[in-house]
Amino acid sequence: MSVASLVADLHTARPLVAPSLLSCDFANVEREIRKVEAAGAKILHLDVMDGHFVPNLSFGIPVVKAIRRVTELPLDVHLMISEPWRYLAPFREAGADLLTIHIEVAPEPQPLLEEIRSLGAAAGITLNPPTPVETLRDCLPYCDLVLVMSVMAGFGGQEFEPVALKKLAAVRRWGGEDLLLSVDGGVNLDTVGRCAAAGADLFVTGSALFSQDDYGAFLRQVTRLAKASKDGQN
Ligand code: DX5
Ligand code: ZN
Numbered sequence: 001m002s003v004a005s006l007v008a009d010l011h012t013a014r015p016l017v018a019p020s021l022l023s024c025d026f027a028n029v030e031r032e033i034r035k036v037e038a039a040g041a042k043i044l045h046l047d048v049m050d051g052h053f054v055p056n057l058s059f060g061i062p063v064v065k066a067i068r069r070v071t072e073l074p075l076d077v078h079l080m081i082s083e084p085w086r087y088l089a090p091f092r093e094a095g096a097d098l099l100t101i102h103i104e105v106a107p108e109p110q111p112l113l114e115e116i117r118s119l120g121a122a123a124g125i126t127l128n129p130p131t132p133v134e135t136l137r138d139c140l141p142y143c144d145l146v147l148v149m150s151v152m153a154g155f156g157g158q159e160f161e162p163v164a165l166k167k168l169a170a171v172r173r174w175g176g177e178d179l180l181l182s183v184d185g186g187v188n189l190d191t192v193g194r195c196a197a198a199g200a201d202l203f204v205t206g207s208a209l210f211s212q213d214d215y216g217a218f219l220r221q222v223t224r225l226a227k228a229s230k231d232g233q234n
Contacts (some may be wrong), residue, residue: 003122006074006097007144010043010180015196015226017219018045018076018182020206022058023156030070032210037225039215043074045184045204047156048091050081053105054154061087068095076100076145078184078204079082080127080153086110092119102125103136104160113142125186128153133167140175148200151185156206160186165198172199192222193229201226 001009006194010016017040024032033044046067049058064077074203076094081087091099099116103125106112110234116123124145125136129152136146150164164183171180183200195203202224212218 001097003117003120007122007180009122010074010202011032011178013042014180014201015223015230016042017206017209017222017231018043018202018203019209019215020045020156020184020204022047023210025210029052029067031065031074033071035215036209036219037071037073039116041073041218041219043202044071045076045206046096047078047206048081049154053082053102053171054156058114059089064091064096065086065094076124076182076232078124078147078153081105085115088115089119092116092121096121098122098124098145100126100145100152103127103139104131107135109139110142112130113139117142117144122180124182126153126179127167129161129163133170136171140171140179143175143179145180145182145202146171146175147182147204150183150187150191150195151187153185158186160188160191162194167201168195168198176225187222188220189225193225196226196229196232197233201230 019036047123049056051057052070074097076098113123126147150166151158182202183195
């Protein structure tokens with residue numbers, strides 16, 4: 001599938017919930033993926049951590065490749081790594097459909113975003129809570145996705161930081177409706193409505209989702225709250 005049709009499909013399906021597999025049962029990844037597929041997930045979020053840019057390690061290229069073998073869902077790969085330029089092609093070859101890099105490690109990200117698109121993936125930029133949102137304004141024309149971190153990158157299960165809300169609103173204002181605007185960290189039934197009202201349309205959920213018995217009920221509820229909150233804005 002081309003980048004353009006992938007992004008168009010994702011736009012049509014908004015609001016979307018992206019399960020972050022970081023909080024799933026890694027002894028049974030395939031079973032967890034079947035469960036989120038059955039629950040109606042249309043995209044998976046994969047968190048790559050290098051123990052350097054963030055103080056935690058998660059997984060890398062071989063695991064993305066293994067996940068690619070067991071699902072057709074688009075893979076939204078969040079690179080929390082110091083030197084993303086070294087790994088864009090390998091992650092794309094492993095099956096990433098969207099590749100998101102941190103602006104903190106690439107203050108002039110345009111060439112990397114262009115490279116991601118030229119590899120046939122959708123290009124994303126992200127920023128941590130302390131990083132001013134203005135830093136990414138100039139690169140928006142080269143992005144298909146902006147991921148606003150509402151926790152410091154590195155761990156699941158942290159508390160939502162409201163500083164993300166103003167950033168979401170600013171990015172939506174600057175980037176227009178065509179941009180996929182994602183929020184990551186502490187997204188749950190209490191916070192999703194505020195994120196949607198601020199302009200988010202792709203909601204990454206890790207611990208809040210995988211702590212549920214019924215993933216389907218949770219995904220429906222998050223989606224309903226996101227829609228209700230957005231409709232309330234219009
Ligand atoms: C944090 C990761 C997140 C994480 C979110 O660095 O980028 O994707 O899995 O987890 P929750 O939803 O538990 O905050
Ligand atoms: Zn993430």
